[in-house]
Amino acid sequence: MKFISFFLSLILIISFNNILSQDFSKKSIHQEQLEYYNSIGKNYSYYENLKPAIKSKEKKRSNCQLNKVVYGWHPYWVGSTYQNYEWDLLSHFSYFSYEVNPVDGSPLTTNGWNNSSAVDAALASGNTKVTLTVSLFSDHSTFFNSSSAPQNLISSLINLVQTRGAHGVNIDFEGLPSAYKQQFATFMQNLSNQMHASIPGSEVSTVLYAVDWNNVFDFTLMEPYVDQYIIMGYAYYYQGSSSTGPCDPLYQFGSTYNYTLSRTISDYLNKGCPKNKLILGLPYYGYQWPTSGNNIPSNTIGSGTAKTYKQIKNNVSGNYSQNNHFYDQDSYTDIFKFNDNGFKQCFISLDDGFRKRLEHVNTTGIGGIGIWALGYDDGYNNLWNSINDYLTNCYSDSCVNEIHDFGGPSKNYYNNEDYIWTIAPDFTWNIDVDFTFFDLELDYDYLYIYDGPNVFSPQINGSPFTGTNSPGSFTTTSGSVTFRFYSDMATTNPGFLATYNCNLSPVSSSFNNDLNISIYPNPVTNNLKIDFNSSKKKLINSDLIILNSFGKVVKKKTIENNKSIIINVEDLDSGYYFLSFNLNSKQVLPFVKY
Structure with a gap:
């Protein structure tokens, strides 16, 4: 058949x-x-x-x-x-x-x-x-x-x-x-x-x-x-x-x-x-x-x-x-x-x-x-x-998004597809994934799911998935998840649909004590000032990074030999943001933009 x-x-x-x-x-x-x-x-x-x-x-x-x-x-x-x-x-x-x-x-x-x-x-x-x-x-x-x-x-x-x-x-x-x-x-x-x-x-x-x-x-x-x-x-x-x-x-x-x-x-x-x-x-x-x-x-x-x-x-x-x-x-x-x-x-x-x-x-x-x-x-x-x-090195996966096959959110996928892609939002602790629909051609088309940044990471339990055997809901053990979708040369099905949410790295209560950094004003309208105090030497040549509430990098600046720097945030939309450094990526400091 x-x-x-x-x-x-x-x-x-x-x-x-x-x-x-x-x-x-x-x-x-x-x-x-x-x-x-x-x-x-x-x-x-x-x-x-x-x-x-x-x-x-x-x-x-x-x-x-x-x-x-x-x-x-x-x-x-x-x-x-x-x-x-x-x-x-x-x-x-x-x-x-x-x-x-x-x-x-x-x-x-x-x-x-x-x-x-x-x-x-x-x-x-x-x-x-x-x-x-x-x-x-x-x-x-x-x-x-x-x-x-x-x-x-x-x-x-x-x-x-x-x-x-x-x-x-x-x-x-x-x-x-x-x-x-x-x-x-x-x-x-x-x-x-x-x-x-x-x-x-x-x-x-x-x-x-x-x-x-x-x-x-x-x-x-x-x-x-x-x-x-x-x-x-x-x-x-x-x-x-x-x-x-x-x-x-x-x-x-x-x-x-x-x-x-x-x-x-x-x-x-x-x-x-x-x-x-x-x-x-x-x-x-x-x-x-x-x-x-x-x-x-x-x-x-x-x-x-x-x-x-x-x-x-x-x-x-x-x-x-x-x-x-x-x-x-x-x-x-x-x-x-x-x-x-x-x-x-x-x-x-x-x-x-x-x-x-x-x-x-x-x-x-x-x-x-x-x-x-x-x-x-x-x-x-x-x-x-x-x-x-x-399309630049400032790209970061959204912290909240939809995942679907390559036929789109409501139509069948195509024959002869073989794609690998990774979701890894910046400063993410882990990712919650929820498949709400799953229908592939049984034993011919497959979705592989890897708990990590590439196909060498361990597969989640049950992977690869085919037919209507849905991955369901799962949480990754790290801040990235990799998918591989394969379809053969004939017969296509409706595919799959899922959503994911990332959990940002927890804010460390020792952030200010460890690095002795202060930011002001907070909330801020135009210029945000960051004083490094005694932490300057630790942070020279690091990148100061600002993330929005979805975990997406919206600004980046290299820290040079300065006691403080000023970043203009006037162009940012109103909302909650997080400031962090590539030196200590699991620690973030929140601020509010008016």
């Missing part, structure tokens, strides 16, 4: 793929917007001379360092918005784009690559690698059947990157037919080898499609040559969709179409993409459609229009108000529905949804995120703040 189910599923998947793979008339957001802005007739310098938005009050940050890739595309038409980029939180800046002439590989245009002030600023940042995106959306046969075009393109790109003092290229070849699978992989090999040899330390990446309908990407041929593979994690529902839905569903939206960011990640890992090289591109935009009715979802009665994060936040029309707002708890998507000369629905991932996607990146252990497109949030810091919180 197991194998019958598998082959029936395979037939259905192949049939569905054949239906959808024929729709190569669908344009990606990259192609759609490039063609639109090219048609306007304004060049890069026009947009760079526009005044950027006035940025909202910048959050004061701790000295956090990126530990994931943040790969942002800068289309030439976003112009002066680069003046609001937070370079410390941007590992890669990719200028869009070198438009390939398929006949000979030469540029139809580079859209100002050699002279762009945005490229100048990125190069001057000292933190961000600068690459040139290379776009080819049609005439693949002309390009790949040419005896000279691929090599001409490689030589041209090396010259442009060298001349600019940049760091590499990003290949954006879209709509590739399966017939060119081998040629594309060979091109990526040759480009990578020559670029790396000519420019030591350079990087070559390629985009991946949200769904690889034609099985174009062969990682057995592209590895280990290519440096990053960036999923265009958008247009699951697109401008031409017959029904409204999320552009980038984290998990399944509705009950029919079941392609999601989570599934895409699993599919590419199963195809052989190295986990540390896989980057999840996320949209700073959504789609709005005219609809036949007011129900969510509804059938569309016209083409969708892209709406940027900035447009939704600015809300000039008044349509994106709280009264019109809904939130889908399965796909983690914001939805606005309203009547403006007819019914309209807009689907977009705003702040909470974006943070859930970053959380998923951390849980799956992939290499980081991509952004289409930089500047689409111009004037707002919210998404930068999220990147700082989740």
